[in-house]
Amino acid sequence: MSLSVSRCVAVTLAALLTLVTTACGGEKAGERPPGAARTVVALTFDDGWATQSTAAELLRKHHLTGTFYINSGFLGRPKRLTKAQVDGLVAAGNEIGGHTLTHPRLPTLPEAAQRREICDDRRALIDMGYKPRSFAYPYGMFDATTMTLARECGYDSARRSGGIAPPSDPCPKCARSEDVTRTDHYRLRSLPAVRATVTLDTLKEYVTQAEKRGGGLVTYQFHNVCDGCDPFGVSPRVLDGLLGWLAASGVQVRLFGDVVGGPFRPAPPAHTGAGPAPRLSAGA
Template identity: 75%
Template sequence: MTLSASRRVAVTLAGLLGLVTACGGEARRNPPDPPDAAKTVVSLTFDDAWATQAVAADLLRKHHLIGTFYINSDFLGRPKRLTKAQVDGLAASGNEIGGHTLTHPRLPTLSKAVKRREICDDRRALLAMGYKPRSFAYPYGMFDAATVAIVRGCGYSSARRSGGIAPPNVPCPRCARVEDVRTMDAYHLRTLPAVRRSVTLDDLKSYVLQAEKQGGGLVTYQFHNVCDTCDEFGVRPRVLDDFLGWVAGSGVSVRLLGDIVGGDLRPAP
């Protein structure tokens, strides 16, 4: 990949710009700068609190990167799910902990009262655990107007959907190829298609290259399991490792979704 010299900025770990790595590989936060639509920005997100995401945590640390982990608080400690101690470790390493409902339901099928319980009680639980949930992800990428209003009312500053950005190899003249940070809807943030087991390193790289051709913008990846064969929606560890290494050396900026959207941490209603 050829990136212009003006875009060879350091990879961001915890702010909006600037990588500062202290001795021992620990990240140090800098005050975030406003989003720059002329730059390519990558956000790495992980859904559902799968236990295999501990592998992702190790790989992120290896490459001095951080991501946004959307946690279902009721799932913590269950079989095949992350433990509270593991999520504590994610947060301590500078990763963002976001909300994803208590039990991962299809929100548009629920009554408003049940929607509110799933979304707001999950956020209250995450706050009580000591996390700072500013960002939300709709389970299955499903939402309606009532869901969006409840997410906002429960104190989230953003909400991420699933999909909305077209792959480079899909002919679709009207499809979005990147999220424009100047015009993005904070409660309808678009992502690439959910990463599947069949994805290759070149597939993952192609979205960044596509964004570069578009003149920059936000590229949000959506990962679930990190494994070779455990799940159709499981990225292979070797592929993820190679991709993170490539991103870390590419010169693009890697940021947390919560920092890109901005906004102070709001109390639970």
């Protein structure tokens, strides 16, 4: 218990330091309002869709990096990124996180099956040469068991799907950003999954609404990057506009794992429980 508490304190301090460093780095006094300096943006991409190669090009164009939550069981399948493409993401400075083997609704599974989905996926990513620190819950679904397993499998954080209110919601008590110094690192909020109908102005407003309320972490959650291929596919034109605006605005854009987590942790011992290997399905 004391070890985990110490670690928690250490991680919290590290996260705080990151935010403080971020707040002090490269900003001239008076250039932005005080709250703006404390705003950090994380760009996250889920499911390893092949169209995310377009995101990689746009990130490179704007000298930014993002976090890609990959399902190792889908790598190289039709419409998914290939191993070579993921290697390219890493070479460009992007982060590879875990998203389970087969993208199940984790809380509906027995604990042993959940453990295989999370731990075996992370181990597969490590065996492929990656250093996954960050995890995202498929469909944003989790419970207390899932949270514990994400930690036990060696992840430093787990990202939910949503929890940050859209700018159109006037709710006075709704979260406009995440505070990684206060929130459990295995239930960190993001924007709702970006839909094909989103406008560039709305995406910008997520940052400006956080700035008005003292900053914090604003995590975008993207899936496909395309025009008309998916209700959750962001238009490359809109993503290009957002990245260009972020790059020009001075808002800090960081890898999710750098904002939240500590150093990479090796894989836990191999799963020794009974039961068949999870069946790979094509769902996402």
